[in-house]
Amino acid sequence: MLIKDLLSHEWKKSIRAKGFYKNLAVNILLGFVGLYFATILLLLGFKLDEILEKAHKTLNPMELFNGAMLYILLIGLAFRFFMQQLNTFNLPPYQVLPIKRSSLINFLLLKPLFSPVNYILLLMVIPFAVQSVVGYYSAAVAVRFVLSFVLLVWFNSFTAAFLKRKYGSGLFSFLIVIAVLACIAALEYFKVFSLFDMSRALYGFIVLKTIGLLLPLSAVALAFFLNKWFFAQNYYPERFNVKLKGDKVRTTQLSFLNRFGIIGELISVEIKLILRHKRTKSILYMSGFFLLYGLMFYTQPVYAKSNGMLFFVAMFITGLLMFMYGQWTISWDSSHFDSLMTRNIPIRTYLNANYYLLVAFNLICFVLTTPYFYFGMKIVYMHVAAFIFNIGVNVFLLLFLATFNTKRIDLSKAQVMNYQGTTFKSFLIVLPIMFIPMIIVAALSALTSMTVALWTLTFLGIAGIVFRKYLITVCVNQFNRRKYKLAEGFREGE
Amino acid sequence: MIQVTNLQKAYNGVTVLNIQGLKIPQGESFGLVGNNGAGKTTFFRLILDLIEPSNGEVQIDDHTVMRNDEWKKTTGSFLDEGFLIDFLIPEEYFNFVGKLYHKTDGDITEFLETMKDFFNGEVLGSKKLIRDFSKGNQKKIGIVAALLGDPKILILDEPFTALDPSSQIRLKRFLNDLQLKFNMTMLISSHDLNHVTEVCKRIVVLEKGLIVKDLQTNADTLKELEAYFAV
Known part of the structure; x- marks a missing residue:
């Protein structure tokens, strides 16, 4: 019941926001842009098998895709870290009501997972799995392949929220993330350390073995509990909500x-x-x-x-x-x-x-x-x-x-x-x-x-x-x- | 000084302000009272050329204010938070405003020194952005910034609301001082009849956009106003 009420409040909040209807034209336009990207991803999904088939002599398309998985994870994480809005749902009005705090926190954490934008890449992954993975391996592997991708999305969503709540996304963290990504790319390029090979081995295990999915599942659980731990540490909303900012402002000397x-x-x-x-x-x-x-x-x-x-x-x-x-x-x-x-x-x-x-x-x-x-x-x-x-x-x-x-x-x-x-x-x-x-x-x-x-x-x-x-x-x-x-x-x- | 002729403002055919003629001479402290929706803020916005009159005009020093920059040199004003730049810290804001009136850094520091009491030690040196201050402190910042350019005309919209009791008393004393020392023209609106009768020598009552009373303040003014607004 509670979750349903909270969801309906959030929904009312968004459609009753002033200016929602005034901006309808813009929203519709943005909707078309979204549709455009969705179509492109879907088309790419159907072509991906063919493209990857030509890309490498020995590795099959799914192996190539698996190699890219950790890259998708890292880039997705960086992207979310900067772009994803924290789900800052307004706790105080609910905090004084007889609702268990942990249910509120769970709602706060799980709600972003219901946003369809998270799963837009599935438009590409599912056709690819059906066309290519089923052909090379079996339907069961294809299902695990898709599921592992969903778990990757969840892991990213939790981890990005945690990192963002803990460290904020200032210029400094931006530079660190860019530097880390550049290092990994450089190591790969100069063949010092290949994240690609590691990813291929790891996801090979996850997708091909029956128990493989336990691995990403536990990673998701870990990320989820990291968030829970963060909220346990920072009990009061003023500590985590809205902005992570100090009182003092660095005065820019111009x-x-x-x-x-x-x-x-x-x-x-x-x-x-x-x-x-x-x-x-x-x-x-x-x-x-x-x-x-x-x-x-x-x-x-x-x-x-x-x-x-x-x-x-x-x-x-x-x-x-x-x-x-x-x-x-x-x-x-x-x-x-x-x-x-x-x-x-x-x-x-x-x-x-x-x-x-x-x-x-x-x-x-x-x-x-x-x-x-x-x-x-x-x-x-x-x-x-x-x-x-x-x-x-x-x-x-x-x-x-x-x-x-x-x-x-x-x-x-x-x-x-x-x-x-x-x-x-x-x-x-x-x-x-x-x-x-x-x-x-x-x-x-x-x-x-x-x-x-x-x-x-x-x-x-x-x-x-x-x-x-x-x-x-x-x-x-x-x-x-x-x-x-x-x-x-x-x-x-x- | 300020001359209003046949000033009208209408929104969608409904007249919200209609002032046939009004003269505010140099050095007068002019109080504006009226219930919500009487047109006080609209009148101030028209004087400050923030909205376009449907008819008539406001002149300051014989120049129309419409689409003119001249009056800005001699007019200081604070109506609401829109007059602040809320992502600056107070010092940066005062510096910015001071520079617009060609003040040196020394002038500004000296001026702020005299405001220390008014700020009650809470505003200066705190390195907080203006948007993070309380409403009362924001108001103080706005009033001080309005005074920074040594204006000949000062326009304040409800300066006493949101201020703590000590600050209200300080502000009253302060406004009376400015009047005496610099012969400043002041336009002040207020819902507090006590304050406005203490500060202003002339009080105009607006109702539904019309001037219904124009009084020179004397011992009986407060009673008269209270009687007028009593329901």
Whole structure:
């Protein structure tokens, strides 16, 4: 009975959250994205046997898959550690009721396992098991193979929750995890120690022997009891709930910005905003991954001919931070917008500060992506053109269009993968900025040549830089027109 | 100083504020009272150009406030938590605001020194983010920040609520001081009739967006107000 009540409370909490229906359009869109990935995984599941068959001479597909299992486990763990939201269900209202504490804790721990997102990889694993494992071995082995994968998901879910509750997911733990993963990959690459072989042997035992499943089962139990132990140690919700944060804040010294007057002050506040909120910080981490996007495209001969696509990638990674943060460029300030509007900050100064911040983002990303120059002169030209276009045209487009985003963003609540404050408008802002240049390049390079296309964009960018003052004035006027709508929207809590 | 002409604000055709004319001269302490929904905060937001009037305008020093930056130099205000930047620690916030009014680090430190009593030793040097402070302390931070730029006009929305008794008394003394020493124009709204009659020389009662009383404070004002609000 209890579990049923708790589940119904959680369900009510999510559908009665303010803004749920307002954001329905976004939720539906996200649903389609999910469906897209599910379809891809399912198709991959049916093809996987064929792919793995060709991949290795002596090992059969399941052996190869088993070899990858520990990698899936580790990467999944790292991914969950940073992306998975802790199930912070609100204990206090229940704690004073006559409910056994252990049932509450069990609910807290087990609830995430019921989230279907956990099992999305099964869409790939099950077809593979049916097609390949049954063929090579038997139905019983295939069942054990699938079950072992489910147990892996459970183990990861428990372990990630434990690690996260115990250590928090700050920048430091992020670096440690990345370092550990890099070490394992390096050891494998230089053939010092092969996690692949170990994984193959281990999962071979688990899947082929009847008692094999006891091994992952006990690992899951261990992880589960680690969590129980953690809650026994930290009895009071204030010790584990919501945030693991100390009282003292490290004050970031950005004194070098003081030299730039009010603009410098505004930028330093904006940087503190990014560094002191989970949501903005996680965007920073994600940007780190996205910077590697180029590796996927520049190395593939398939894309070498599709200039539009290549330029899209070049523009995306050289303007990464601008695209990630810029789409909310004014909304980030929504919680203290009134403060900014009543203090001695001329609107022009405020927009100039945002402009310089976005330009600085572009500069940082441009420098960080210079290693891609190794892939040839074409990449160099594309990156330079994209950079100039970004700081000459896209910056102003963002500043102009950002005034249409009147939704309040509640930074203090939000965590990773949080779409609060995202509306259809957010997409409408980003789409033209991302895709119009791509279309221009694709069209011009098809009609004339890539050189002409890149020069066109470069000239547009340079024109933007030259007429900067005028363009800022256009943005200031637009801002003044939209100011009351913005202030009103930002004041409206969810 | 502050001149309001034919100011109206309507939401979906319903008028929530309608002030035909109002003049607040330099150095006046102006109290605004009224029940919930009377339009007090709406009036303050209109003065601070945070919402757009449906009609009419507010002028400060003969300049309209609408889409103008000029009045921001001389006006200090604190209406609610939206006026704080809650992810900063108080010192960072004061520094930021001080720099906007071209104060040096020395000016700011000196100013904060005089506020130590008001903070009761709880705010400065604690290295806590503003969002982690109690409502009362947040209010103190907001009021102090509003004063940081040596404003000629000070606008506070219900400054006494959420403050502890000692701080309420300190704040009253403090506001009276500012009036005497700097001849500051003050606009203060309050639900507490005692406080507002002690601090303000002129009291305006709003009801459903209309000015229903405009009183110069004297010995009988409190009684008159109490009689008016008695149900």
